[in-house]
Amino acid sequence: MAFHFEIIKKDRSSRARLGRVETNHGSFTTPTFLPVGTQGSVKSLTPEELVEIGVEAILGNTYHLYLRPGHETIARLGGLHTFIHWERPILTDSGGFQIYSLGSLRKISEDGVTFQSHLDGSSHFLTPEKVMEIQTALDSDIAMVLDECVPYPSPFEHVKTAMERTSRWAKRCLQVKRENDPALFAIVQGGIYRDLREESAQTLVEMGFQGYAIGGLSVGEPKPAMLDVLGWTTPLLPENAPRYLMGVGTPEDILDAVMLGMDFFDCVLPTRNARNGTLFTSSGKISIKQAQYAEDRRAVDEKCSCYTCRHYSRAYLRHLYLSKEILSSRLNTIHNLYYYINLLGQIKEAIQEGRLLDFYKSRTSRHGLETEFPAPFQSNGG
């Protein structure tokens, strides 16, 4: 498996890095945002539209694809890229988070997780080895280890037990990984406890993975707690491996996390918000259903160059939303994803040109946010 990561440039004002990832399905630059293609489709869009938006890699959900249509079916049909007509890199999660979200429908043992399908109630057993087999069958470019997530808040002992099991499971994943399998990323757990996060990171780094994710965030903890965790954890991760903040987040979260040294992001926020009529603009979020837009000829964001903003008025988008037209989800999704991809593009450009701090300050002040750095920010330059 041709997986390679290199750092092109480090920011002097923060821990941010500009990087480049190479895979069998092409390369992309980081920091990057991966739209979520839960069931083999980034909801409402075609691959060509994703490419036009500038998407370089997407995420697929192992849990969903395992249940339907099944990884063996996808393998027989030529793998996930062929199945869904997407030629660029795909990262697959391990299903850990989805199974955690099933609540009482799942039971965890040292060997693996037993759960009932949300589709038909059928019973399934997933182990670290099995999720490796599934992700290999999908022909993923980047696979994730099976991890155990815990709710927020959870007591120290509970979080510790889950973190330690996550490390043992990561080792089992590593042991069955063959040379041509997808690149494998470990997942740092440990809730909001500094010593657990540090122990998790150190244990996983010793094992040696091609990348490191930080999991178990964006599950209800306060924003400063998330930044604290990143602040503690990223210095312990190897410089020359990509770092993936799972399931995060808002544009502000992403910018903060980039400055704390993270490289990959995924989140349903832009796509789910789009379907609910909430649109990101250069001056904040708007809810397109509001009566004030009924005869508003302006684009959602007059500074935006996406397909939606080039051709449609707020008035039409409001009409499509109120009329429950399918095109509403499409046009809104195109706009929101473009907003995210464009934000990441601006971040990359700012790192390249050595002005990320200025970008951060101008953006936060424009959005009326605190312009002071979050406490845990520390520069690469020392």
Next chain:
Amino acid sequence: MAFHFEIIKKDRSSRARLGRVETNHGSFTTPTFLPVGTQGSVKSLTPEELVEIGVEAILGNTYHLYLRPGHETIARLGGLHTFIHWERPILTDSGGFQIYSLGSLRKISEDGVTFQSHLDGSSHFLTPEKVMEIQTALDSDIAMVLDECVPYPSPFEHVKTAMERTSRWAKRCLQVKRENDPALFAIVQGGIYRDLREESAQTLVEMGFQGYAIGGLSVGEPKPAMLDVLGWTTPLLPENAPRYLMGVGTPEDILDAVMLGMDFFDCVLPTRNARNGTLFTSSGKISIKQAQYAEDRRAVDEKCSCYTCRHYSRAYLRHLYLSKEILSSRLNTIHNLYYYINLLGQIKEAIQEGRLLDFYKSRTSRHGLETEFPAPFQSNGG
């Protein structure tokens, strides 16, 4: 209003004609199929996709657009073309059929129709003059007169009363039509009664419209009855005006009607079927949800060149449908509309090349249908 229709070629084996329509928003050739853009959107597709499919004109529903967002709003936003980002011709219906479909929620008087909105129960009164005003505000290219539809079956006297009122309403529409208003088409009514259809056609032709529609079909009558009505009516309509069969129909219905001299068609069948997973192919309809397609790598129709058939397997389309993904509606709609537009293209080519009868015979025998002409077919050549 620059509306012009000319016949390019007449078929010698039937009443079919190849024609050309010019409007302020461009020209198109007939016979043509107009996809239905009920609420200002051909469900799930963008205008660019319609153009790629080969769609030359679409239909908008006056009833829906009048209720939401309102014709005055659309007029203030620059008209329907600008509002929905569609630059080619638009034909608008008058709302007569939708109001008829409201059943007990509407009441008809000589002056017009009172009805309650299906959206909020609000009360509305539409007259022949008002539907002209609405369609002009929408900046439609081709407007329809307000007509009174009757259910099938209905007693002769009832159908006669509605037909006569439809003629009086058509006259009122004509009287308020100004030079720069949309082209105006009348609607022949009269159920399945030959003398009523003939009287309706003769009365309307005497008034002089830019085109003539045949309404009140595809409301439950047997197929031979529909062909009878077309057979009686088209010889009474002027040669040099387009003829529009409203709300029809299956590919077979359209081919039959073309041979009976009809030029325009609209129907929700291809788009609605698409959303329900029923796809048209060169060897008949298929239901994509069937288990037999679970691992079928083939395109929906291996002879089809649409975007969907070029890039996706039946297996993926089945998966999207079962997963209720929005992309399912899109890909299926692209395919079904392409099928219709392609069928009309084949029909036009066959007329142009003087081999429509051969086309009819080969198509009907391939589909296992009667290859004999329906009784009412008569040639232009006499």
